[in-house]
Amino acid sequence: MYDFANRTILVTGASGGIGGAVVRMLVKSGAEVLASGASPEKLTPIVTETGARPLPFDLTSESAVRDALGDIPVWGVVNCAGFGGEIASPADTDIAVFDQAIAVNTRGALLVTKYASRNMIAAGKGGAIVNVSSQAALVGLAGHISYAASKAGLDSITRVSALELGPHGIRVNSVNPTVVMTPMSAFYWGREEIQKPFLDQMPLGRYATEEEIAAPIVFLLSDGAAMISGVCLPIDGGYTSR
Numbered sequence: 001m002y003d004f005a006n007r008t009i010l011v012t013g014a015s016g017g018i019g020g021a022v023v024r025m026l027v028k029s030g031a032e033v034l035a036s037g038a039s040p041e042k043l044t045p046i047v048t049e050t051g052a053r054p055l056p057f058d059l060t061s062e063s064a065v066r067d068a069l070g071d072i073p074v075w076g077v078v079n080c081a082g083f084g085g086e087i088a089s090p091a092d093t094d095i096a097v098f099d100q101a102i103a104v105n106t107r108g109a110l111l112v113t114k115y116a117s118r119n120m121i122a123a124g125k126g127g128a129i130v131n132v133s134s135q136a137a138l139v140g141l142a143g144h145i146s147y148a149a150s151k152a153g154l155d156s157i158t159r160v161s162a163l164e165l166g167p168h169g170i171r172v173n174s175v176n177p178t179v180v181m182t183p184m185s186a187f188y189w190g191r192e193e194i195q196k197p198f199l200d201q202m203p204l205g206r207y208a209t210e211e212e213i214a215a216p217i218v219f220l221l222s223d224g225a226a227m228i229s230g231v232c233l234p235i236d237g238g239y240t241s242r
């Protein structure tokens, strides 16, 4: 459907559920995909399946991000790595979880943006960045204090990056998905007493699939979205329209 021929796209969180679906769609659309995750071993299945190139690094380390990106002429980035943290109230939160959520979801995405955008600017071919945020950044979700704050920070990174990188022909957008049943979410959102009242509030009344999140991400990377930058796009079955 899309043509990403001659475009190198870095996908962080490629060993995860949503990231893996993005890698599959991008490879099918002709992109050269760099599949990133913290653990080289966990990347093996998606790399073997798709032929994507593995690029493991810990995105909480600035030197690791800088060394991994080197002078690779990436055209696009999907910041999909994430840390779900805990379910806790403001009164009970473990502040170490907050620090880790910020380190991965916010600071990590900024570090990747920092070194990737330098290379994108140097290549002079424009490009696109999609940050995988969450509906938790758009509305208050009980129990999600640290995660929500980290993703709201990511949405601010999207807006400011869109302003600063736009003159280089680089578009930057967020997607804000609802729940997908990956290991990150199943322990909480899989519980009947949590799932039912949540889905009762959602016009489409069901959780999303990994592919339903990957498809809008790939669209935002594509030339079909050539005039879209700085948006935070809910993929939430209408949940945040209330």
Ligand SMILES: NC(=O)c1ccc[n+]([C@@H]2O[C@H](COP(=O)([O-])OP(=O)(O)OC[C@H]3O[C@@H](n4cnc5c(N)ncnc54)[C@H](OP(=O)(O)O)[C@@H]3O)[C@@H](O)[C@H]2O)c1
Pocket: 012, 013, 014, 015, 016, 017, 018, 019, 036, 037, 038, 039, 040, 042, 057, 058, 059, 060, 079, 080, 081, 082, 083, 084, 104, 132, 133, 134, 135, 176, 177, 178, 179, 180, 181, 182, 183, 184, 185
């Ligand atoms: N699942 C949902 O319901 C949902 C809803 C809304 C938004 N999101 C967001 O969507 C994105 C993907 O979610 P998912 O459910 O597919 O996640 P997942 O299956 O839990 O995968 C998480 C990915 O992040 C990587 N990662 C974590 N810490 C890292 C670090 N320090 N350095 C490098 N990579 C690191 C993991 O690598 P390793 O495997 O090597 O640790 C893995 O590839 C996340 O940003 C998440 O916040 C998810």
